[in-house]
């Protein structure tokens with residue numbers, strides 16, 4: 533078979549001519565040929581008309597920069613130079629929205645509407661998180677709540693179920709998660725001593741590994757990241773009131789350390805991702821906050837007193853009751869967090885109400901609001917309970933234009949209404965923080 537093929541090949545071979553000579557090479561033919569082609573039959577005119585039409589179309593189309601969906605940019609200072617006085621007095625995030633409307637988004641095909649921001653709120657089913665979610669949804673953003681429901685409740689966000697701009701994911705932040713988002717509000721962490729002492733190792737893991745995971749997500753997708761830290765980073769402070777430059781007086785091996793030191797580590801990680809990986813970050817140090825949707829029996833002093841007064845139980849005061857705290861209504865905090873996220877400053881910023889109350893003064897306000905006959909019962913103080921706590925909010929006032937508006941006597945009745953409904957079963961979920 534092989535020899536047959538060889539034989540046939542030889543049979544069909546072309547005779548080789550000795551007289552072959554190649555065509556002479558024309559050096560300019562590669563240039564002259566396309567020009568001759570263009571000049572023939574008015575083809576050049578058609579090309580020029582095509583260029584003119586394309587130029588007109590691209591000039592008339594709404595032009596803009598890249599899509600803001602994944603490349604969130606701070607509000608440039610030059611924008612504010614041209615804005616009206618009225619605009620200057622609006623909150624920063626509203627101005628940011630206005631900026632986005634004027635100067636937003638990439639080339640979006642005709643007929644497709646521009647969307648709001650896509651925002652993750654970890655711990656969004658909890659007390660503070662759920663009020664933040666309400667405000668973000670009301671602003672027109674899309675919100676993804678990531679929560680493991682350790683202390684959070686579906687009831688806090690179920691009034692958004694069915695809204696296409698709302699999603700709820702049951703997820704523990706100690707496990708990595710990949711989502712395409714513009715901003716991350718990282719709140720996931722039990723906040724009351726009863727809950728964070730329940731499983732201290734889990735608390736520190738949530739603060740360290742959870743924060744690392746969310747920072748990793750921010751880095752991967754180019755999102756802006758806000759950490760909700762705490763006034764507990766000041767420990768039992770030797771400086772009063774506490775300024776952000778104060779480094780604190782914290783017991784690293786105490787029963788509260790899983791929370792205090794956990795948050796301090798979370799702050800460190802946040803700053804290192806900012807400096808080392810260029811992640812846009814914000815840090816809020818939150819002071820005692822109260823309002824509707826707080827866990828009823830979480831051991832925090834305001835919720836304790838309110839629940840006890842409603843149930844006709846004595847108000848339990850730990851120690852001599854002279855230790856002080858400042859109490860911030862939740863809507864003030866949410867406003868501060870949003871201003872911080874939309875502003876240009878990393879922080880840390882103290883967000884709290886500087887109005888200082890002793891525990892006995894707080895008990896008196898609760899008596900006035902709920903039950904003047906409520907008794908006070910003294911108990912031994914808990915370990916590492918700070919003696920004084922009061923924020924210096926000068927930095928937030930100056931750089932964020934923020935200060936709390938709701939005082940205790942105005943905010944407490946709103947919380948009482950919510951607690952009354954939940955304790956006595958007069959159920960109405962989705963209570964807002966509005967005053």
Ligand SMILES: NC(=O)c1ccc[n+]([C@@H]2O[C@H](COP(=O)([O-])OP(=O)(O)OC[C@H]3O[C@@H](n4cnc5c(N)ncnc54)[C@H](O)[C@@H]3O)[C@@H](O)[C@H]2O)c1
Nearest residue numbers: 655658659660680681682683684704705720721723818821
């Ligand atoms: N409320 C305050 O007075 C106060 C003060 C200082 C700081 N903070 C901080 O603000 C944030 C919110 O506090 P809050 O008062 O709303 O507390 P909260 O307990 O009501 O809310 C925390 C939320 O995080 C969720 N969560 C906890 N661990 C999680 C995990 N591993 N994975 C996913 N979700 C998890 C809980 O289920 C809950 O929904 C916390 O980070 C807290 O440290 C609050």
